[in-house]
Amino acid sequence: xxxxxxxxxxxxxxxxxxxxxxxxxxxxxxxxxxxxxxxxxxxxxxxxxxxxxxxxxxxxxxxxxxxxxxxxxxxxxxxxxxxxxxxxxxxxxxxxxxxxxxxxxxxxxxxxxxxxxxxxxxxxxxxxxxxxxxxxxxxxxxxxxxxxxxxxxxxxxxxxxxxxxxxxxxxxxxxxxxxxxxxxxxxxxxxxxxxxxxxxxxxxxxxxxxxxxxxxxxxxxxxxxxxxxxxxx
Numbered sequence: 094x095x096x097x098x099x100x101x102x103x104x105x106x107x108x109x110x111x112x113x114x115x116x117x118x119x120x121x122x123x124x125x126x127x128x129x130x131x132x133x134x135x136x137x138x139x140x141x142x143x144x145x146x147x148x149x150x151x152x153x154x155x156x157x158x159x160x161x162x163x164x165x166x167x168x169x170x171x172x173x174x175x176x177x178x179x180x181x182x183x184x185x186x187x188x189x190x191x192x193x194x195x196x197x198x199x200x201x202x203x204x205x206x207x208x209x210x211x212x213x214x215x216x217x218x219x220x221x222x223x224x225x226x227x228x229x230x231x232x233x234x235x236x237x238x239x240x241x242x243x244x245x246x247x248x249x250x251x252x253x254x255x256x257x258x259x260x261x262x263x264x265x266x267x268x269x270x271x272x273x274x275x276x277x278x279x280x281x282x283x284x285x286x287x288x289x290x291x292x293x294x295x296x297x298x299x300x301x302x303x304x305x306x307x308x309x310x311x312x313x314x315x316x317x318x319x320x321x322x323x324x325x326x
């Protein structure tokens with residue numbers, strides 16, 4: 094038995110068209126909702142990225158200010174180090190008057206001085222790094238721009254004495270001085286001075302690298318105090 098459709102064909106066509114339109118509208122709304130949601134997410138991520146960029150820029154700005162402050166402090170430190178090195182260079186740890194007094198007191202009776210020359214020799218880093226660690230040498234090079242240069246101070250003395258025994262006594266007395274490292278005799282020869290026979294000698298005194306009159310005086314005073322305490326006990 095066949096079914097007979099009593100609905101008109103134009104009605105059925107309009108109904109199918111309405112259904113298709115409704116489905117297209119639903120799909121369009123769904124697509125628009127998806128597009129709007131994606132746009133919102135992208136905008137939110139862009140805002141987060143901009144916030145992170147602003148924070149990073151602020152951190153960079155603060156870091157640049159800290160680096161500039163550190164550089165200024167480093168320049169001030171270098172200036173102070175240069176001033177300190179110049180001050181130390183100007184300070185005379187072993188005054189010449191003190192050395193001259195020591196030499197005069199060590200001269201035997203009848204001996205006299207003819208010449209007194211102070212010799213200063215620069216000792217480069219190849220020989221001066223013996224008592225310096227590698228880190229100290231690198232730090233000194235980084236602060237001053239070059240490796241430190243030490244100076245070796247020597248005193249050349251020319252004088253007159255009666256005999257070689259007096260010359261030997263003078264050398265022995267100077268060798269016992271805590272400021273003197275070594276004593277070298279250059280020559281000792283007989284010479285006529287003012288119609289008299291005398292021994293002309295020349296001696297080179299090498300001052301110790303770390304010689305300091307202040308520390309020497311403090312040591313001597315402490316030794317005196319200890320000796321006085323021992324005598325009282």
